[in-house]
Amino acid sequence: xxxxxxxxxxxxxxxxxxxxxxxxxxGTSFHVWFDNGVYAVFITLLLFGLAGMWLVLPNxxxxxxxxx
Numbered sequence: 001x002x003x004x005x006x007x008x009x010x011x012x013x014x015x016x017x018x019x020x021x022x023x024x025x026x027g028t029s030f031h032v033w034f035d036n037g038v039y040a041v042f043i044t045l046l047l048f049g050l051a052g053m054w055l056v057l058p059n060x061x062x063x064x065x066x067x068x
Contacts, residue, residue, distance in 0.1 A: 001058050009056045015049030 001009070023042045027033045 005056050005058070009053055012049045012052030012056060015045050015052065019043075019045035019049060 019042050022045065023038060026035075026038050032038070
């Protein structure tokens with residue numbers, strides 16, 4: 001994987017970590033674990049991070065279709 005793709009992958013992975021950290025921080029700071037606003041921020045960060053990580057991953061090798 002090229003350096004740019006690795007940096008992009010870890011950048012998107014940091015969004016996942018940020019989402020979980022934000023949710024835990026908010027819950028412990030304000031003692032509110034069920035809030036639509038927190039869910040909106042959490043889900044947005046999490047899904048952008050997961051989608052970005054999935055899109056940056058290298059493509060698997062294609063199976064050869066050559067007949068012997």
